[in-house]
Amino acid sequence: MKHVVIIGNSAAGIAAAESIRQIDKTSKITILSDEGYEAYCRCLLSYYLAGEVDEEKIPYRPKSFYKENNFDLLLNKKVVSVEPEKNRIVLEDKSSVGYDSLLIATGASPKFPKGVKGLQQKGVFGLRTLKDAKDIVALLSSSGSVCVLGAGLVGLRVAHALSKRKLKVTVVVKSKQVLSQMLDARAASLVQKKLESNGIEFIMGADAVEVLGGAQVKGIKLDSGKEVPCSLVIVGKGVSANMDLVKDSKVKCADGILTDKFLQSSIPGIYAAGDVCENFDLTIGKTAVNALWPIAIEQGKIAGSRIAGASEAYDGSMGMNSIEFFGLPVISLGVYDIKGASVSLEELETFDENKGMYKKLILKDGKMIGAIMVGDIRASGLLLSLIRNKVDVAPFKDKLLLEDFSYPHIAGKTNEKEQMYV
């Protein structure tokens, strides 16, 4: 019997397992995870931290899921290496598991910057796993203040969550703006102002060099020499792909495991999907890792159906994210800043500072390649569809920023399958 092994029990791994089972009811499917929990909604961890979502709402699938689908789930098993020439993976306890097809869906882990001293202390956390979240929550009652290092998506979500828990929150940001991986300077400043007006403090253009304390965190020291007291430190400096397990193999990697249009790696029979996977990026035109939940799902689906013998191809991914802090919604799609672009790009924008409303679209050769929306996000799905379908928007460019820009403006242009009008 064919044996499919999936390393990773989260968005990408589960999507793949389900899509294999849709086609193939009999193969043996083994799912491994180095965590101790059944699949859960990782993106809800900051909501859990804020006390807005209970643990019972965290599971991603019902209890009966693994049994009903005949998936063998192995928890608390860390895979340390992949041996393609022997078609097997090796676990931390030195045991090995053979496979016919292998999917690597190991996700990513928070980056802990090397230059900062004292990061190993108790009281310093990244937020990636339910265990991280529980460990942080356990310390909340004895913590009055927190420093968040980095102002990326997870860093700001944690800052937002802990301010809801009434902690004094200081965010230390090395660059000139927050969310530099998804927003331009103007949108970023709207977000920052919103957070500041709700009591979160920012120290911009500064970097931590040391976490102070010993048995207990007492504060952080910045590169300016300044010290900021706190009893908790959260590191939000981005993530890196969990691909250590293939470092001694011939599986080709860049920022992630490089994959083709079927999500297959450079070694036949070994696939990758999700945060560990590098694939073609539709808006920047080269390969990239887009470490996002919906992308992990779509890549997992395609990899799974391929493993089960289907031939649906993947056209690529793109950056996209939605955030909301204290009632200010923000969406970023694809290319969000034209600074330093080598080709000529066109920008369309509207900005109303008083209303906190900002929209910017980026076009290349008459086609949209990116957008930012702050305050009013209603049209974001339409814009995403225009980007993904590479629609020539030149003929109706003047409509894109209208307040009632709506599906009828683009009906028939975007290859959507479902019919609406007769």
Place this chain on the structure above:
Amino acid sequence: MKNLYYVVKKCVGCKTCELACAVAHSESDDLSKALKEKRVARPLVRVYGVSGKDYPVTCRHCKDPKCVAACMAKALTRDVKTGMVLHDEDRCVGCWMCVMVCPYGAIRPNHKIKLPLRCDRCKDKDQPACVKACPTKAILWEEEPEPKK
């Protein structure tokens, strides 16, 4: 499976469907009381005027729904038996991922209650309220056509 379709030629943009929809989704199901409710119901269908014509827009309950794939809280699911995309308000955290990925722009954020507005085909009634309300019979409640190959 039945779906909602719109005869653009017949739609006059009166927005009677919007009103009927909001009332049907109010607590009281009664126009005079609906406006005084704590959670004021909003229309899940919207009618947009584009180039002199009027077009209602509603959730298509897609067979391969992007919103369900993107929902990071597992609040949106697709019921294979009924073909309906269902939303569990208790699980929803209002992250707007569904708004971001809907290619029809058929999901709008309701910022007041932090929940998405999306047509549920009046699932508890025998037919959607908009169908009954439309004075020009521009809204069809019909079996879906066979998928195009």
